[in-house]
Amino acid sequence: MNTQAPPPVTDDSETSVQRLARQTAVHSRLRTRHKGLIASLLFVVVLPVVLTSLYLALLAQPQYASETGFVVRQEESVSASQMLGGLSQVLGTPSASNSDLLFEFIQSQAMVRRINDELGIVGHYAQFWPLDPVYSIRPDITIEDLAQFWRRMIRITHDKSSGVIMVEARARDAAMAQQIAREIVAQSEAMINMLNAQARRDSIANAEADLDQALSALRSAREALVAFQARTQILDPQADIQGRMGVVANLQQQLAEALVDYDLLLQATDSTDPRVRQLDRRIRAIEQRIAGERASYSSDGTTEDADSYPSLLATYEGLRVDVQFAEEIYRVSLTALNQARTAAERQQLYLATFISPTSAETAEYPRKVLLVALTAFFCMMGWSVGALVYYSLRDRG
Structure with a gap:
């Protein structure tokens, strides 16, 4: 019986599995939607990160920070007449919300206007305009825009339980930052003195009115x-x-x-x-x-x-x-x-500064690495959400 020998196997020959893999690889080439996804990644994520890095590296000016801390205190001594009883309710005591008032005052337009009159912060922050538009202001800025920029340059933390207020002032140089911090403390002391004067006037006026009423009733x-x-x-x-x-x-x-x-x-x-x-x-x-x-x-x-x-x-x-x-x-x-x-002759409220305005030696702001990382994170999150929404709508359509 004649048997036919199988054809010889050579190295150039390919199996069916190899041919199928080669055909699949040919068909899995980049398509239009893939190119659009990559383009959106470059436009939404890579480009903002690159622009942010270039701006921070080339245009953003260094900023120095000066820190100070203070608390509003009130006199804790008790007079002899108050120890006899009752007069503390007649005279009244300073409100515990004075630190809250001071916290709002530091961020107000009144504080911005006073410090600008004393130190000329508009000219200081406008010296690099328009080279650094993010961390600079226009020379003809309005008081409303200046107040918003002030809240960016001044970081304030307030502990309501203890009344402690921490202030960090940023400027183009360390000397100016320290001067701004000192002026904030000075204006805060002026506000406390005004509250003291108002409390003294109100206390004496109320006491005199009560005395006149009592005298009229006695008569x-x-x-x-x-x-x-x-x-x-x-x-x-x-x-x-x-x-x-x-x-x-x-x-x-x-x-x-x-x-x-x-x-x-x-x-x-x-x-x-x-x-x-x-x-x-x-x-x-x-x-x-x-x-x-x-x-x-x-x-x-x-x-x-x-x-x-x-x-x-x-x-x-x-x-x-x-x-x-x-x-x-x-x-x-x-x-x-x-x-x-008698109480009017004493200082009922006073500002206790436990951290004097510091003088910076290095520019801590802007924090370039942190800003670039945050930019990349939020851009990546936005691009991911957008891509997921697009493909979800596409598959349903």
Whole structure:
């Protein structure tokens, strides 16, 4: 039986698997969408990173930073009158939000305007315009734009629990940065002094107003008491009633003596004796007088409206209490005014600077590596999201 030998295998021959792989490689060439994706990567990521790097390396000017730290403190000593009680509420205490006010003031247009008037920061930050447009300003900048640029050049941190304020000022040179930091401290102290002056004026004005009101109330209470005494013709109802009770006691003693004499005379004579009739008339007169004095306790016939004596006594006690209360309020108001004047002579608020403005030796800003890395990160994130959204919409379409 004849057998046919297989064809010889040479090195130039290729298997079917190799041919399929070669054909697949030919068909997997770059297409238009791949080129667009690479172009978008170059345009969205590579180009911004390159431009940012070139700008920071060639155009961005170095910046020096000066740091300072301070806190708003208030006087913690307690005066003798406050230890006696109550006057701290009358006078009031400085608000705990003074550090918050100072934090907002440092970022305000008022602070920018004052520092510009003192140091001319517009000319300082505009010296490299338009070479460095990102970290420079126009010479004819408005106050609103200057305030926005100021918030970029000044970094402020505020701890609300302790009231500590940290300020970092940046400038083209170390001397200017230190001067800006010192001026911020000086303007902050001026603001604290203004708050002190305003608090002193308000405290004294309120104390004087309270004293005038207390004096007016005391005058009215005393006038009402004097008018009552003039109407009733009784200076002191309590003393008057004590005097009347003394009269009654004296009459009762005379009545007792007359009764004893009457009994003794009846034992010695009969009722027809003229002395007996005379003693009898004396006894009846004393009894009528005692009854009249007792009746006067409930009705006073000396007044036109015939007020009852208990009513007069109650009215007098009410007027006397009003006078005593008005006198006490007047004494407290007078003490509060003296305390306010004493406190006005002291510094209630002051700025405690625990870090003096520093002088930089190296330019820490702009932080080029960090800015380039952030630019690359955000551009890459934006490009990735855009590519995912594009292909998702394309596959669904």
